[in-house]
Amino acid sequence: MTDLTSLRLSYDRAQLRRADLNADPLAQFQGWLQEAIGAGLTEPYALSLATADASGRPSVRTVLLRGAGEDGLTFYSNFDSHKGRDLAANPQAELLFFWAEHERQVRASGRVTRVPDAEATTYFHKRPRESQLAAHASDPQSAPIGDRAELEAKFAALHGRFPEGTEVPRPEFWGGYRVAVQEWEFWQGRHNRMHDRFRYAQVEGGWRIERLMP
CATH class of the missing domain: 2.30.110.10 (Electron Transport, Fmn-binding Protein; Chain A)
Known part of the structure; x- marks a missing residue:
């Protein structure tokens, strides 16, 4: 101890x-x-x-x-x-x-x-754009996820869904x-x-x- x-x-x-x-x-x-x-x-x-x-x-x-x-x-x-x-x-x-x-x-x-x-x-x-995307990516927050790669893939997909110049809606x-x-x-x-x-x-x-x- x-x-x-x-x-x-x-x-x-x-x-x-x-x-x-x-x-x-x-x-x-x-x-x-x-x-x-x-x-x-x-x-x-x-x-x-x-x-x-x-x-x-x-x-x-x-x-x-x-x-x-x-x-x-x-x-x-x-x-x-x-x-x-x-x-x-x-x-x-x-x-x-x-x-x-x-x-x-x-x-x-x-x-x-x-x-x-x-x-x-x-x-x-008012939040940084990446933080806005992260709010979408982390849902459902606190739930188990397989690995970091799965989370990163979800984050990358959101960049495609909401390309630069488009508004990220509040979830x-x-x-x-x-x-x-x-x-x-x-x-x-x-x-x-x-x-x-x-x-x-x-x-x-x-x-x-x-x-x-x-």
């Missing part, structure tokens, strides 16, 4: 006080995200998405945040993927952002709905999801594992903020 018990870092970069927090958790999140983007961190908009199926079996994977507004946090995927099937059966999710260089993480959880088709189509056509099985966040947690690493943690819980008329034990 690999022994990792002696590997650890000391978090000494910053502190998080109640007075530092914005009353609006979305504004707090956007501020931290912009700091991470401005610092040039690698894909600071990447997040771990946790879902569960109808039986409660959990699953987690990395996806990319593609919008953060009053209506929620948005990402895109194949509706027939593992995550898509989970969300069809159990439309709840938790998102985790971890910015190691800033010794910070943010958790956000809530109910998930699909993004309107028109909005999904607009975003689809009906591909679109967006939006998480209407009902609870946020902001975590700042601290020395000796005495971390700062604050939770925003949605209540009638706003948000209740409370410090959590580390």
Whole structure:
């Protein structure tokens, strides 16, 4: 067995006080995200998405945040993927952002709905053309495939089906999801594992903020 018990870092970069927090958790999140983007961190908009199926079996994977507004946090995927099937059966999710260089993480959880088709189509056509073709090629996402050659052949065939200069349509099985966040947690690493943690819980008329034990 690999022994990792002696590997650890000391978090000494910053502190998080109640007075530092914005009353609006979305504004707090956007501020931290912009700091991470401005610092040039690698894909600071990447997040771990946790879902569960109808039986409660959990699953987690990395996806990319593609919008953060009053209506929620948005990402895109194949509706027939593992995550898509989970969300069809159990439309709840938790998102985790971890910015190691800033010794910070943010958790956000809530109910998930699909993004309107028109909005999904607009975003689809903002993606690089090869990514648009890949969305078609990877269906049904998460399903077994014989080998890499089979996948490459499918991708090549799509180049023929949609030659350069023609529009690649958004597949009906591909679109967006939006998480209407009902609870946020902001975590700042601290020395000796005495971390700062604050939770925003949605209540009638706003948000209740409370410090959590580390």
